[in-house]
Amino acid sequence: MRAVALGGGHGLHATLSALRRITSDVTAVVTVADDGGSSGRLRRELGLLPPGDLRQALSALAAAEDGGSLWSEVFQHRFGGDGALAGHAVGNLLLAGLFEVLGDPVAALDEAANLVGVSGRVLPMSVEPLEIEAEVTGLENGGVSRIRGQVAVASTPGQVRRITLHNPERPDRPPAAAPQAVRAVLDADAVFLGPGSWFTSVLPHLLLPDLHDALVRTRATKVVVLNLIPQPGETAGFSPERHLDVLFEHAPRLRVDAVIADRDSVPTPARLRHAAAGLGGRAHLADIADQGVAGRHDPDALASCVREALGLAREQ
Structure with a gap:
């Protein structure tokens, strides 16, 4: 099965960790709008793609049941102290070096995947560093405010209503998706958001026109995996079905086949089933939370629910 997962950060790590239990043909398509921490520093200083979420995806696909290879461990190692390297992950620096030497982020990620032993592939959703701009209500001015930057949007005390995406270096044209990411979605058997x-x-x-069009046109089974808890700043007070409403508001043409959610995270299952049906899909509720770590999916349980949603359990 050719699986493609789209996202970033710890959420994408959870999906990839589950998918690698099902198939070795996994492609991660990763957001490139991060502007905080080590990634933000490298982006501002070198003008490169922010490497942090890309590094996380490589780590998820390289991790083995016994803890992974030495290279995978080193890739995730973060320098301490208070000097110039403090806070930087080794993998971020390595990716930044590969980006500069090869001049092609996709080729650089393929080389890094070979180094850490990834059987699948990690792709940026765009080869341009992008910027998120959000319309936010509930701030001091009482109206609609515009906030720029991933960190600012993620930490706003207001209510995010809508986001747009652009390349700050080319604000006059829509941001372009990486052709390899578009092709991966079109060729996939299953796509995960x-x-x-x-x-x-x-x-x-969903805001990159070419990638949005590919997600609408692909014949792959499309699966949405919902969060376990609302995220302060971004989705505080959101119900599970509100997440789907926002998805539809940003991509009205998108239809999905399945919506996966943790049973204990859905106060009103009937509402979620109705919202999923409105997008063309079916809700699958299961116990997929990690009982030892709050807010984290259990990869084995999530993999089992994915099998059910795709019909693989019945085939077996």
């Missing part, structure tokens, strides 16, 4: 930061990791993929 979520979980993750809804406005800053999941929805941005």
